Amino acid sequence: AQSVSQHNHHVILSEAASLELGCNYSYGGTVNLFWYVQYPGQHLQLLLKYFSGDPLVKGIKGFEAEFIKSKFSFNLRKPSVQWSDTAEYFCAVNAIDSSASKIIFGSGTRLSIRP
């Protein structure tokens, strides 16, 4: 069965710092990959997604993620964070050739930005 690991539980950065949140998954077949964001008091929103093609995916609000198949990773990056990026970030994977197609989420990374 597929699983997703987010090793950073809580990341604290100052404004303008660069961000990289780690995400690793375990599944040997073809996957779709997602990053979701949950701002305080709001519902989960899709930040970006990878299906195929260019492994560098650009999402909303200046975020991007790189799919490295050999490392089973899909790390989220942003060159310069803002206070408004304070949120919880969830990596998710869907094994598209498994018998039951469903998205599995990681445990989340809480990002706190110091103004």
Place this chain on the structure above:
Amino acid sequence: DVKVTQSSRYLVKRTGEKVFLECVQDMDHENMFWYRQDPGLGLRLIYFSYDVKMKEKGDIPEGYSVSREKKERFSLILESASTNQTSMYLCASSLSHYYGYTFGSGTRLTVV
């Protein structure tokens, strides 16, 4: 935009009560999902459904059941609520896994 509406934002129930959490989506999506969200555990899948009257167990179905009588509505049922079911419950729907999910705002359930 797809809208996923969960009927209650906050609920407080007593141990042993039967609890219904309702979810409605307005875009004719076939796939609907119920997750619970707990700090440090992320989102865990309880049940999902690919079509009317169809249901599949997720990773943590114990103590829960679901009902999907109409395509737009997917209900989560706690047969006999217990304190360890205190959590945030999230409903989601999708046209296909290629598009990701659209989530509702969540229902924060407290069982006392």
